[in-house]
Ligand SMILES: NC(=O)C1=CN([C@@H]2O[C@H](COP(=O)(O)OP(=O)(O)OC[C@H]3O[C@@H](n4cnc5c(N)ncnc54)[C@H](O)[C@@H]3O)[C@@H](O)[C@H]2O)[C@@H](O)CC1
Ligand SMILES: Nc1ncnc2c1ncn2[C@@H]1O[C@H](COP(=O)(O)OP(=O)(O)O)[C@@H](O)[C@H]1O
């Protein structure tokens with residue numbers, strides 16, 4: 001799914017109005033009606049008090065449409081205008097008149113702390129105060145209103161985006177944003193729903209289609225893509241009936257040191273389970289017996305040293321090499337890596353201490369093949385690119401780093417983001433049970449296994465991050481957040497592949513009968 005920017009959304013609005021020959025007021029009516037339908041489907045006329053808070057721009061205009069439609073349907077509605085400025089938008093004013101025509105209970109104007117109404121925990125708050133047009137910090141009394149919403153513990157439904165949340169800046173403080181229970185976002189989810197510093201402002205979100213110009217939506221490329229099943233399915237390379245293991249490449253996993261051989265075992269197993277034809281592990285001598293025992297499918301090549309990697313020398317011709325899991329940062333290992341890079345032409349995936357080595361010795365970055373994949377967790381990323389001010393600054397710095405060194409960088413965490421030059425791919429699978437030792441080693445193995453069988457480094461990375469999260473989602477159903485461990489993610493990789501081709505559940509008998517009955521009405 002594409003994540004459109006604020007500018008693109010305004011452009012889509014404008015083009016829709018021109019091409020569909022409708023007014024902006026009509027478009028606002030559509031948007032507001034969609035939110036009304038969503039509420040009506042759930043409340044079915046229940047007389048829960050609904051407090052609709054409207055700003056003075058178009059987000060507020062949406063709020064007035066929602067309030068009017070709720071009133072016309074007999075709901076128990078109170079409407080408020082958060083009167084923060086005299087510059088009311090044209091469509092706000094039109095809908096302000098329209099609501100006055102359907103009720104004697106005109107919207108209450110709020111302009112200071114003393115005006116706040118009584119709201120109970122069982123009530124519903126509709127937050128239509130600020131949308132994507134937020135352009136400055138909110139006034140102190142509006143911050144107090146937002147805090148007041150939180151204290152009421154009522155269900156908060158935000159329209160388009162939680163008010164006070166900007167699409168391009170991190171809020172100055174947590175009180176200057178509405179904490180939404182649910183956000184109904186028009187056309188596109190917003191990037192801030194996925195960033196570590198801002199995702200908390202909405203527990204759930206959903207996109208409402210308001211019929212914007214299809215041509216524009218289809219043909220406009222975005223800087224950010226949200227990656228789900230629909231996005232990875234076209235990447236999948238099918239297997240032919242007469243295929244043989246020679247066609248799926250040979251992964252070489254270089255890593256490990258005394259006490260950290262398990263990392264190589266996990267990455268190697270994951271690589272084979274992701275479909276590599278052959279897997280070899282390159283480890284210090286102490287790794288020989290553990291890997292051969294724990295993972296008989298792998299071949300093992302050993303360093304001359306017992307405990308660390310001191311020289312990378314092999315006779316095989318791998319299709320892809322992964323370097324770094326559990327490898328340590330001993331000077332001899334750094335030198336071995338440098339010597340290897342100087343003659344290597346094979347695609348590379350670098351993780352863990354491999355990244356720490358690059359951070360220590362930045363000159364090695366110049367030796368990396370084009371489109372090498374780096375998979376840092378937040379601490380490794382900081383060592384590599386330095387500190388950042390906030391999540392937006394982090395993304396800016398990673399993009400610049402990716403462009404400068406021609407690398408694919410995976411910012412791991414909840415909603416892992418794959419960065420390739422200026423483009424961001426935001427993953428949707430995964431869960432907190434995956435915050436566990438070795439989980440990253442498994443991801444490295446999956447990326448390596450996909451490159452091995454012919455996926456481009458970028459497609460392999462996007463696909464692997466999705467599959468890794470999906471396996472984790474299957475695993476958590478069995479093991480729960482606490483007991484899930486990295487090996488379980490490998491065990492469920494097959495289910496993640498099979499799930500790609502699973503059709504949605506057919507509707508149940510009763511649902512079909514209900515649909516038939518609605519048609520007759
Ligand atoms: N395609 C779409 O997505 C559509 C969007 N619509 C709505 O339009 C919204 C955008 O409307 P606008 O551009 O009018 O912007 P907003 O409604 O978000 O608010 C902007 C208004 O509030 C003022 N303002 C901004 N920050 C402020 C602050 N901190 N304190 C006080 N006042 C502040 C601005 O000066 C401006 O008057 C969307 O979020 C959405 O709700 C719909 O009406 C129609 C279709
Ligand atoms: N809260 C979370 N939600 C989804 N995925 C997560 C979460 N926490 C961690 N992960 C995933 O688990 C993996 C952890 O990697 P990493 O920290 O390198 O682990 P390790 O070094 O132990 O192998 C990453 O792929 C990350 O995206």
Ligand SMILES: [K+]
Pocket residue numbers: 059127128129130131158159160161162163
């Ligand atoms: K809002």
